[in-house]
Amino acid sequence: MKRKVYLDHNATTPLHPEVKKTMIEAMDAFGNPSSLHSFGRQARRIIDDARDRIASFIDGKGEDIVFSGSGSEANNTVLNLLYCAARHCEAPHTKRHQIITSQIEHPCILEAAACLEERGIDVVYLPVDRTGKIDMDKYSSLISDKTALVTVMMANNEIGTIQDIKEIGKIAHKHGAMFHTDAIQAVGKIPVNVHELGVDYISLSAHKIYGPKGVGALYVSPGVPFCPFIRGGHQEKGRRAGTENTIGIAGFGKAIEMRVTEMAPEAKRLLSLKARLKAGIEKNVPNIQFNGHPADSLPGTLNVSFFGAEGEAILLYLDLEGIAVSTGSACASGSLDPSHVLIAAGLPAEEAHGSIRISMGRDNTEEDIDYTVEKIALVIDKIRKMSTVR
Amino acid sequence: MDNKFQWVYSEKVKDHFIHPRNVLEDEAKYNADGRGIVGNIKCGDEMIVAIKVDKEKNTIAECKWKTYGCASAIASTSILSEIVIGKTLDQAYHLTAKDIAKELGGLPEHKIHCSVLGHKALRAAIEDYYTRSGMTDKVEEEKAHIICQCMNVTDIEIEQAVLEGARTYLELQEHTKLGTVCGQCKDKAIQMLEEYKKKHFSK
Numbered sequence: 001m002k003r004k005v006y007l008d009h010n011a012t013t014p015l016h017p018e019v020k021k022t023m024i025e026a027m028d029a030f031g032n033p034s035s036l037h038s039f040g041r042q043a044r045r046i047i048d049d050a051r052d053r054i055a056s057f058i059d060g061k062g063e064d065i066v067f068s069g070s071g072s073e074a075n076n077t078v079l080n081l082l083y084c085a086a087r088h089c090e091a092p093h094t095k096r097h098q099i100i101t102s103q104i105e106h107p108c109i110l111e112a113a114a115c116l117e118e119r120g121i122d123v124v125y126l127p128v129d130r131t132g133k134i135d136m137d138k139y140s141s142l143i144s145d146k147t148a149l150v151t152v153m154m155a156n157n158e159i160g161t162i163q164d165i166k167e168i169g170k171i172a173h174k175h176g177a178m179f180h181t182d183a184i185q186a187v188g189k190i191p192v193n194v195h196e197l198g199v200d201y202i203s204l205s206a207h208k209i210y211g212p213k214g215v216g217a218l219y220v221s222p223g224v225p226f227c228p229f230i231r232g233g234h235q236e237k238g239r240r241a242g243t244e245n246t247i248g249i250a251g252f253g254k255a256i257e258m259r260v261t262e263m264a265p266e267a268k269r270l271l272s273l274k275a276r277l278k279a280g281i282e283k284n285v286p287n288i289q290f291n292g293h294p295a296d297s298l299p300g301t302l303n304v305s306f307f308g309a310e311g312e313a314i315l316l317y318l319d320l321e322g323i324a325v326s327t328g329s330a331c332a333s334g335s336l337d338p339s340h341v342l343i344a345a346g347l348p349a350e351e352a353h354g355s356i357r358i359s360m361g362r363d364n365t366e367e368d369i370d371y372t373v374e375k376i377a378l379v380i381d382k383i384r385k386m387s388t389v390r
Numbered sequence: 391m392d393n394k395f396q397w398v399y400s401e402k403v404k405d406h407f408i409h410p411r412n413v414l415e416d417e418a419k420y421n422a423d424g425r426g427i428v429g430n431i432k433c434g435d436e437m438i439v440a441i442k443v444d445k446e447k448n449t450i451a452e453c454k455w456k457t458y459g460c461a462s463a464i465a466s467t468s469i470l471s472e473i474v475i476g477k478t479l480d481q482a483y484h485l486t487a488k489d490i491a492k493e494l495g496g497l498p499e500h501k502i503h504c505s506v507l508g509h510k511a512l513r514a515a516i517e518d519y520y521t522r523s524g525m526t527d528k529v530e531e532e533k534a535h536i537i538c539q540c541m542n543v544t545d546i547e548i549e550q551a552v553l554e555g556a557r558t559y560l561e562l563q564e565h566t567k568l569g570t571v572c573g574q575c576k577d578k579a580i581q582m583l584e585e586y587k588k589k590h591f592s593k
């Protein structure tokens with residue numbers, strides 16, 4: 001049988017076997033968590049256990065966690081909560097009319113921000129340097145007492161760059177702005193501590209850390225403004241309507257529980273796999289370039305550009321060898337533009353078109369990496385032989 | 391597991407992607423009668439087509455190519471290099487992106503726009519052949535000028551878009567996708583838009 005190597009863990013991850021077990025068990029707890037009878041209480045118990053686990057993993061309290069239907073929903077919730085115009089809303093229409101974010105955020109932040117722009121909010125998109133770090137000078141010079149919210153992602157999904165969240169948050173608070181970080185790629189991969197970082201809101205998602213898809217959470221620091229994005233129910237203390245996804249939340253809780261013991265050793269292992277992968281590519285493929293930050297980067301993420309080769313072609317040839325990666329090329333996205341992250345990091349379009357993201361996870365082995373390096377070398381050579389660019 | 395799921399493109403595309411035909415391996419040694427290049431790597435696609443012509447029959451005897459681009463770009467140039475053999479220069483010149491996509495068993499619409507450029511490279515190669523063999527009248531008669539290098543939009547397509555109702559630069563972009571990548575052609579395109587508007591719609 002042909003080898004299968006999954007190297008797209010930043011897109012999503014397989015379920016941890018323990019998570020799967022927990023979810024299967026939770027399937028029998030069918031009661032509505034809002035019901036007072038024993039069936040409801042059984043489901044409620046599962047959800048609140050998960051809530052406490054997730055909270056304690058980031059050093060918060062269970063009551064500060066609001067479950068959502070995805071990481072994207074958690075992000076959208078934050079971008080919308082400051083500008084609710086309803087009179088009864090506990091988060092009143094803010095007098096501040098500016099939001100600061102970065103050019104490399106996930107589309108769910110960028111598009112939600114674009115909607116706010118249409119509603120007259122001034123949105124600043126901070127540039128990043130070649131390694132993907134945001135321009136702190138520009139940030140410090142643009143923030144003011146007009147800034148309502150600063151939202152900067154903790155770790156980037158495409159290039160893995162980790163931002164100096166603590167510092168960014170400090171500056172936000174100095175100016176009285178709220179601070180949110182999309183830590184969807186960070187929580188469970190690198191340490192995240194709400195007190196250490198001093199953030200007001202943090203977005204989380206289960207499916208990037210061996211939990212199920214379609215479950216996210218928002219950490220809301222005590223006392224900060226809040227306004228529900230989905231209305232119509234008392235669930236989540238009135239902060240997110242909709243009967244809870246008991247099975248998914250149970251899985252999320254278990255996924256986090258597994259991270260408590262597995263995160264640190266896995267990070268160490270992934271760093272060594274990444275070093276092996278980098279060395280292998282460097283040795284076997286000429287004319288390449290690694291993108292992202294050399295040190296402050298997610299342990300399992302490597303982004304590389306191959307000159308003279310186009311990303312979708314690389315992806316599909318590797319797929320034929322059983323290897324799954326992703327690309328920043330326009331062709332794979334259905335749009336005409338290559339990755340906004342790589343372009344923001346200053347890569348010329350042709351380098352972005354030829355980029356591949358390799359994101360490793362808990363099941364990957366050294367043999368997987370060696371196999372991948374061997375196939376990458378063959379595939380790039382094949383593509384370059386027929387390429388107009390040498 | 392592979393076989394249980396349909397591939398992203400048709401089986402024909404897959405076949406040409408895995409086994410590309412007629413790749414121009416050593417350009418320097420290949421004595422082409424005509425050579426054309428279109429696209430731009432900045433936009434993600436660039437193609438070179440080189441042809442040999444059967445001068446007695448005025449048909450294409452050989453067609454070789456090189457492509458920088460995605461799977462459908464590679465496959466569409468590969469299949470083009472097969473179907474043009476034996477066609478007269480006139481027939482070959484008038485092949486369209488849709489013809490190629492049809493041969494491939496279909497492509498998604500956005501892929502036809504952005505990755506099927508082989509026929510344009512082929513046209514350029516045929517024009518090059520006409521020029522080299524002194525048939526400049528042939529070139530003038532046929533020639534469409536590419537205005538937008540990224541999306542390979544020609545003056546003829548701009549004129550067509552104006553006739554179809556495009557009146558502003560934005561509408562022109564919607565009709566042709568011109569200027570949606572690097573934007574360098576904007577000034578030129580606006581100038582042509584005005585010219586065609588004048589030509590067709592002023593009293």
Ligand SMILES: Cc1ncc(COP(=O)(O)O)c(C=O)c1O
Nearest residue numbers: 070071072106157182184185205
């Ligand atoms: C940084 C980042 N933010 C947000 C999301 C969206 O999360 P979800 O897929 O749970 O909606 C993702 C993953 O796709 C991500 O990587």
